[in-house]
Amino acid sequence: MVIERTAGRLPARAPTPRGLPVSAAVRLRALDGLPEPENPLAASTDDARTLSVALFARLRALDKGTPEHAYVRNTLVELNLSLVKFGARRFRGRPEPAEDIVQVGTIGLIKAIDRFDPDRGVEFSAFALPTIVGEMKRFFRDTGWAVRVPRRLQELRIDLAKASDALEQQAGHRPHRAELAERLDLTEEEVAEGELASHAYTAHSLDAPVGGEDDERAPRGTTGR
Known part of the structure; x- marks a missing residue:
């Protein structure tokens, strides 16, 4: 799943979530010897969890606003994007497009990454899911009106x-x-x-799961895959 850097060089990498390619030099400085996920979006649960722990530690050592910080942060987003998809499952059947729900949930994921403190000893998935789902609910509150209401x-x-x-x-x-x-x-x-x-409000239950109850329980100690 991961590839080690070889002779100081890394192979080409797909664009980041922002759509901007990252140079090998930036990735080398950002990772500082950590293995690079070849395809973060396809990482297994165990690999994503293990790499996320290492990358969160690395993120704290980097200055915000630098390309290295942005690269590590974006990699964490990709590794944990399945948490967004897991959270979106409880809102199946709503009229809003699934793509919009995932996009809004990704904003929640980014907020969770920015706020996460590894020293608290909490699994990232347990910390992030409430923020992700909360962002989705906020989106529904803002869009759930039959007419525009102040x-x-x-x-x-x-x-x-x-x-x-x-x-x-x-x-x-x-x-x-x-x-x-x-x-x-x-x-x-x-x-x-x-x-x-x-x-004027289109009433939808934001708390009642649409699927079965078991669908709404993320496996303990996983990233929600």
């Missing part, structure tokens, strides 16, 4: 839902508009506006 009304819809649930638990019945207005320190007209915004 952010203020989107937030009001959420506040109304929370207040309605809380008041129902206290009073034992669905709250009236006046009760919601008093709870949120709003006018009844503002509550009515928020209720109209709710009707």
